[in-house]
Amino acid sequence: MEREKAERRRIFLSVAYDGTDYHGWQLQPGAVTVESELNRALTELLGEEIQVIGASRTDSGVHALCNAAVFDTTSRIPADKFAYALNRSLPEDIRVQESKEVSPEFHPRYIKSRKTYEYRIYNARFPMPTKRRYSLFTYAELDVDAMARAGKLLEGEHDFKSFCSVHTQAETTVRTIYCVEVWRENAGNALCRRSSVPEGGCGCAEEVPDGIIAIRRGESDGADVYVHKKEGAAESDIVIRVTGNGFLYNMVRIIAGTLLEVGQGKRKPEDITRILAACDRSEAGPTAPACGLTLTGYEFFESLENT
Numbered sequence: 001m002e003r004e005k006a007e008r009r010r011i012f013l014s015v016a017y018d019g020t021d022y023h024g025w026q027l028q029p030g031a032v033t034v035e036s037e038l039n040r041a042l043t044e045l046l047g048e049e050i051q052v053i054g055a056s057r058t059d060s061g062v063h064a065l066c067n068a069a070v071f072d073t074t075s076r077i078p079a080d081k082f083a084y085a086l087n088r089s090l091p092e093d094i095r096v097q098e099s100k101e102v103s104p105e106f107h108p109r110y111i112k113s114r115k116t117y118e119y120r121i122y123n124a125r126f127p128m129p130t131k132r133r134y135s136l137f138t139y140a141e142l143d144v145d146a147m148a149r150a151g152k153l154l155e156g157e158h159d160f161k162s163f164c165s166v167h168t169q170a171e172t173t174v175r176t177i178y179c180v181e182v183w184r185e186n187a188g189n190a191l192c193r194r195s196s197v198p199e200g201g202c203g204c205a206e207e208v209p210d211g212i213i214a215i216r217r218g219e220s221d222g223a224d225v226y227v228h229k230k231e232g233a234a235e236s237d238i239v240i241r242v243t244g245n246g247f248l249y250n251m252v253r254i255i256a257g258t259l260l261e262v263g264q265g266k267r268k269p270e271d272i273t274r275i276l277a278a279c280d281r282s283e284a285g286p287t288a289p290a291c292g293l294t295l296t297g298y299e300f301f302e303s304l305e306n307t
Helices: 002-007 036-047 079-087 144-152 250-263 271-278
Strands: 011-017 063-073 094-103 112-123 137-138 157-159 174-185 187-195 212-216 225-228 236-244 293-300
Touching: 011 036, 011 079, 036 063, 036 079, 036 094, 063 094, 079 094, 094 174, 144 157, 144 174, 144 236, 144 250, 174 250, 187 271, 236 250, 250 293
Parallel strands: 063 293, 112 137
Antiparallel strands: 011 063, 011 094, 112 236, 112 293, 157 174, 174 236, 187 225, 212 225
């Protein structure tokens, strides 16, 4: 019986948080972090000293929908109940989305994985107070197509030394980016589902004189989706989505800052190739503010199950 009580289990957590009021994920002396709040809540709940191990050490002010973490415990609480128990004592801006038992050998930082970050830019005449925590505001007109073309040049395995902080302590600055997408979201847009657009426009009820601004393919019914820009719809959210096998310190924020300069016409899309080759932080654009960045996806290539 004593041996059973002493048996340690490893519990996996998927954690969402608004990072605005935290000094990042990682423990820091005298600072409130997401990790410190999880440790506090777990220690109080279980009556044993708990130290979680996080997968992504997000920076101060960065948000997450699904950061991964594990901790070890001798508690016999059913694994799926930890999420409910923790959420009763965590601050409202941190919430566990899932909890389950995993193999004792599972380590979220050493297992092969794919992460997705999104950087949001609010593009309008004036700032919107409800967006200030989750996006970067700019009134400048942006060339989203040029930003998307520049982003594609970042895909593949490269040395991203130009796109990380000079203070990075990584053993290597080589990373693989699987996909970079840039698009404009606009509540004033309308969708038209047709196999083709006849000369002069599609003629649908949603058509507007400003015409087609984007074409999305691959819908399940085989039809293309044509997105029309409505006249007067000045405000929009521009999304930069980056998926890779890992990221260096400030890497996605520097990518966002560089693509923003491309959108402003300060750089050309093809400049990305030169910036990568330089391996020099000063060649890339500024580090975009943390508020616009959210960890939105985490995929592990190996099983998490406790076998």
